[in-house]
Amino acid sequence: MDVKIVRLVTGDEVVTEVVIESGEGDSIRLKNPIRPVQAGDGKIGFMPWCQLTSDTEFVIMKDLVVFTADASPEIANIYNERFGGIVTVTKPTTIIT
Numbered sequence: 001m002d003v004k005i006v007r008l009v010t011g012d013e014v015v016t017e018v019v020i021e022s023g024e025g026d027s028i029r030l031k032n033p034i035r036p037v038q039a040g041d042g043k044i045g046f047m048p049w050c051q052l053t054s055d056t057e058f059v060i061m062k063d064l065v066v067f068t069a070d071a072s073p074e075i076a077n078i079y080n081e082r083f084g085g086i087v088t089v090t091k092p093t094t095i096i097t
Contacts, residue, residue, distance in 0.1 A: 001083070003076040006030065007066040014049050015071055015079050019057075028065070030058045032083045046078065 006014045016033035030049070039045035050058065071079065 001076075001080055003071040003079045005069045005071050005075070006033075007068075008060075009064050009066055012049070015046065015075060016049070018068060026062050027059050028062055030060060032056050032079075033058060034079070034082070046082075 001017055004016060004018045006016055006018065008014065012035060014030065014033045014035055017031040019029040019031055033049035034046040035049045036044045037047055070076075
């Protein structure tokens with residue numbers, strides 16, 4: 001999965017897969033968008049971007065997007081764990097058997 005951070009003109013930051021289909025022209029599709037929320041003690045949690053629907057894909061107009069950026073490896077791993085993508089090890093770990 002190519003996990004992106006999308007900043008919208010509303011100020012919302014969304015962690016999502018961005019799908020640009022050739023026939024969509026002025027719009028993009030956000031797949032499984034989640035948004036960061038403060039979870040206390042300096043931690044960040046995530047919740048669905050649009051909580052009032054069970055939809056997992058949303059089509060928005062491109063002119064609502066301020067910028068897109070690659071998610072950090074840590075954020076991409078959290079997203080991939082939740083939505084079934086490949087999780088990469090970013091720090092050496094010790095496995096005890």
